[in-house]
Amino acid sequence: MFKQKVIEVVNNIPHGKVVSYGQVAAYIALPRAARQVGWVLRGMAGNNVPWWRVVNKKGVISINGNFHADRNLQKKLLEAEDILVNDFQVDMGKYRFIASTKLLKKLQLSDNYIQEAISKFSI
DNA sequence: AACGTGACTTATT
DNA sequence: GAATAAGCCACGT
Numbered sequence: 001m002f003k004q005k006v007i008e009v010v011n012n013i014p015h016g017k018v019v020s021y022g023q024v025a026a027y028i029a030l031p032r033a034a035r036q037v038g039w040v041l042r043g044m045a046g047n048n049v050p051w052w053r054v055v056n057k058k059g060v061i062s063i064n065g066n067f068h069a070d071r072n073l074q075k076k077l078l079e080a081e082d083i084l085v086n087d088f089q090v091d092m093g094k095y096r097f098i099a100s101t102k103l104l105k106k107l108q109l110s111d112n113y114i115q116e117a118i119s120k121f122s123i
Numbered sequence: 124a125a126c127g128t129g130a131c132t133t134a135t136t
Numbered sequence: 137g138a139a140t141a142a143g144c145c146a147c148g149t
Contacts, residue, residue, distance in 0.1 A: 003146090020132095021130075021131050021132085025145095030145075032131090032143070033146075035131045036144085036147085038130035039145090039147075056130080057131075057132065
C-alpha cells in the first residue's frame with residue numbers, strides 16, 4: 001500500500017532531520033508521486049507519524065492555512081527538534097536526511113535504483 | 124469509467 | 137528569479 005510505505009519512510013526520518021516530498025516519493029520507488037506523499041500526510045496529523053519532518057524541495061513548509069494542520073504548528077514542532085526555521089523555511093543543505101542503503105533495501109528497491117535515489121539527493 | 128483535486132517537481136520562458 | 141505549463145498519481149465522487 002502506498003500509504004504504508006510513506007508512513008514507513010517518514011517514520012525512519014531521524015529526530016532533527018527533514019526530507020522533501022519528492023525524496024519520500026523516490027524512496028518508495030515512485031519518484032513522481034510527490035503530491036501523493038503530501039496527500040497521505042494530510043491525514044497523518046494526530047497519528048504517531050513525524051509528518052512535520054517533510055517539507056518541499058526548497059525546505060519550505062508547504063501548508064497554506066489549511067484547516068487540517070497549520071504551518072505554525074509545523075514550525076513549532078521543527079524548532080522543538082533544534083531545527084532552525086527562518087520564515088517557514090529550513091536549511092535543506094544542513095538538515096536533509098539522506099536514507100541509508102540499508103533502509104532503501106528494506107524498502108525493496110533494486111541496487112542500482114538505490115544508488116540513483118541516494119545520489120539524486122546528495123550534495 | 125471519467126473527472127477533478129492537490130502538504131509536489133521539473134522544465135520552460 | 138518569478139510566472140507558467142505540464143507532468144504526476146492516489147483517491148473521492
